[in-house]
Amino acid sequence: MTAPAYDEIATHEDLVVWSRDYCKEVRREWLVDVRFDLVEWEVSTRAKRRAAAVKRPKIPEAEVGSPVDWETVEAAGGRRADGRPFPATLSLTWDAFEAFERTEWESTLRHELIHLEQYQRCGTTDHGPEFKARAEELDTEVHCETFSDPKYVLRCESCDALVAHRYRDCKLVRRADEYRSSCCESPLVVE
Ligand SMILES: [Zn+2]
Ligand SMILES: [Zn+2]
Structure with missing residues (x-):
């Protein structure tokens, strides 16, 4: 591959x-x-x-x-x-x-x-x-790199269920209202 x-x-x-x-x-x-x-x-x-x-x-x-x-x-x-x-x-x-x-x-x-x-x-x-x-x-850090909590959490507008989390800005985050949750077929809310 x-x-x-x-x-x-x-x-x-x-x-x-x-x-x-x-x-x-x-x-x-x-x-x-x-x-x-x-x-x-x-x-x-x-x-x-x-x-x-x-x-x-x-x-x-x-x-x-x-x-x-x-x-x-x-x-x-x-x-x-x-x-x-x-x-x-x-x-x-x-x-x-x-x-x-x-x-x-x-x-x-x-x-x-x-x-x-x-x-x-x-x-x-x-x-x-x-x-x-x-x-x-090698132009790198001495300490093992760590990472933090997700920046964006996407929830279903109707039932508040957690739909996804994202670590950076992406299409899903920017256009959350164009997507539908699988639970309620509702728009997503970004927190
Ligand atoms: Zn290390
Ligand atoms: Zn829902």
Whole structure:
């Protein structure tokens, strides 16, 4: 699947494909040392604050700054005979994507790439001095990006039922009175 245009991202799959493409571009341009064949992707609709997160197995005695010899590592009940890192999962938060401007989403992905780079090299990752130096090089934040509550809540004019929430101005928000709620076939009210 080729990546959709950013403004046309409509599904979880779109978001993964677009984000993965962007990350590959960053790897080429900024020379980030990440193996994408060892990265799994998911979209979370549950995360409340964190824009994204890297999920990874806990590697005993791993330390940021000391490269790990993956061939000798035992974790998650097994060993990687081929010397490659255990796969990590990059979890993207759908609501954060909706809340953010494109530049903020891109910055979030660069932040997570640093976590992936540290993890694949050292078996663990944090927000310490090495992260800070790398974040400067990659023009991103040191702290994990967070996002806030939705800006707009749309309710059914007749029964007050919650119909939708949106993080930014969009057609649904601007022209709420042209839409009809499925509960009462009534116009929508924006709060
Ligand atoms: Zn972080
Ligand atoms: Zn209603």
